[in-house]
Amino acid sequence: MKDVAQRAGVSIATVSFLLNNTKPVTAATRARVEQAMAELGYSRNMVARALASRRTHIIAMAYPALEHRFGMSTAEFFTSAAEAARKEDYHLVLWPVGNDGVELRELLGQGLVDGVVLMEVQLDDPRVDVLQQAGTPFALIGRTTELEGLSHVDIDFDTTVEDAVKYLYDYGHRELALISGDLDDPRFHAYGPWVRTEDAYRRVAASYGMSVVILPCSDTTQAGKAAAERLLAEHPETTAILVLNEYAALGVVSGLKRGGLDIPGDVSVLALLMVPENAAMADPELTMMRTPGPELGQLGTESLIRELEGDDPLPPQLVAAKLLPGATVAAPRGT
């Protein structure tokens, strides 16, 4: 910091403002400081990190709790991350900051945490820019489209969808439908898990020569019930339904039963991303691809802590959801 300030002919405070984005700095000053860093062979992150010499041993999980529902799956990611942090002698706290990065920038400016685990990642996520500008180490649970240099873990949506479709296909199902997320909702149009699942489903269904039926649906039981009714009306030929979101899946089961259908006698249901506790609430108990929340919460946190401790980085990891049989899938009638 001192070296950079001296070489650039500015105060240490100015270097700090620039690196932490805490006060505006003129373009000319910025150029001088950046040239000084380059001449000294320092990266922006190195200097910013050295600047934050006061280590707190606290890491934050940034979760947009007011935009995304904080359901049972989220709780799994959060508690497994908190446990992983505790094992390494760190505290994990939860920051319910918005998707746009504004609150995240305000909190980072206070130097409260050593690093951040980012949840509910969008394909192009402004929070990533905020973290990079602040020089704060971070790990993604999720993926942006541009991943270069970013430490991340995520669900392997391709394999998850492939395994799910194959499971239904092997039972004899040929008329499938996906009750997906609602990508028209502006909060979710670039939400990685929904975009990637739909893309994977289009590809996989086509590869099996099956027609592609996709219905958008928010993640609530009410929306799931409505989607089930719509599906029965518009695609009565459907013999098996994949449901992306877990509360929607519970609603779909309920909606189908109210529509007079027997599950799995008349129609099979497979939840694509689900936790056992929620699957057990459905009657019959849902067959599901089990969300690898405990693994990913742990891996994302470990990956961040390794970076903080200067250990070798963990390689990026994709973890597929595993099939957990319940009682909502059977062979289609007449087979």
Added chain:
Amino acid sequence: MKDVAQRAGVSIATVSFLLNNTKPVTAATRARVEQAMAELGYSRNMVARALASRRTHIIAMAYPALEHRFGMSTAEFFTSAAEAARKEDYHLVLWPVGNDGVELRELLGQGLVDGVVLMEVQLDDPRVDVLQQAGTPFALIGRTTELEGLSHVDIDFDTTVEDAVKYLYDYGHRELALISGDLDDPRFHAYGPWVRTEDAYRRVAASYGMSVVILPCSDTTQAGKAAAERLLAEHPETTAILVLNEYAALGVVSGLKRGGLDIPGDVSVLALLMVPENAAMADPELTMMRTPGPELGQLGTESLIRELEGDDPLPPQLVAAKLLPGATVAAPRGT
């Protein structure tokens, strides 16, 4: 700080260690500092607060996420608290710290937050002592047994249970049972909501001249199913069931149906503390006393922020859960 240190003949650092509990101080020194404060007319909190001159405008919700499940109700408390904080230009963060106060003390020692909202309060809660020792302003969502001087909001369990029992009684039910929490679980033996609900139920049932049947049950759907089976075997005369915990309630509905009973034809079910989203997952949809999470999250946070801003304190408030009719209560058969 300086005045106190001078008068006590110790360093400012010693006063700081003592007030923040960051380093041990001898009994003699402690006595000298406390006498100096008393002579100057300073309370411990005043000095500690003046000491923490760096206001962060961040408040923490302390929630024991690894001991208590973080379900839909908790999410309501949390998000409404986060919204209330945001309105007042504060950030709310979640600290998943244990019930014993050890982690809470560690985090408080870093001076990260202006105040704390405490959740899942025990009748005698070590975290209250930690907060008082640290001189950190706090508000309880919940109640200890000793409340003097503590800012708190809570559910009015007495009124909630009275209203629930009256509702069933007015339908004609005389053989009731409460599926309660599991107070034998050491994590919960002094957990306010469970203790207070059971106490209220014993009192109210007796006042109606009804026999008191109480079954302990953890808050999971699996435990709820098992409790329903046990109740059918041990108390087949039961015509209406109150269930304290929400995931247990979903399991009870499921368990009764698997036992061949019609709800509400054969037996009525009333969830005592529940959120609509979970009630909608049951089939038929649960009749419930709706947990006032949105109100309490907001009130607890406002109450803390008023203290931080030096405004007049809010009086302690108890809010009863309100009855929301669903489809699981009817008159007992043959009436």
